[in-house]
Amino acid sequence: MPTSYVCADCDYEFSFEGTEGDPRCPKCGRTEAVEPADTSALQSDIWRQWLVVFAILFIAGLAYVFYR
């Protein structure tokens, strides 16, 4: 059963059936950026990105209050 992987470097999703070695991204050839594709993990990644955005906005707001 092929496992789906996603490359964190170029966002390319592919399936890897081999049992030897690390799955390699067919697009950019990296192995270290390849992660198993999991929809729930992807969802939490999106939430983490939004959290980062909100954190930056919050810090920017604080900086505005302190330095104006």
Ligand SMILES: [Zn+2]
């Ligand atoms: Zn890649």
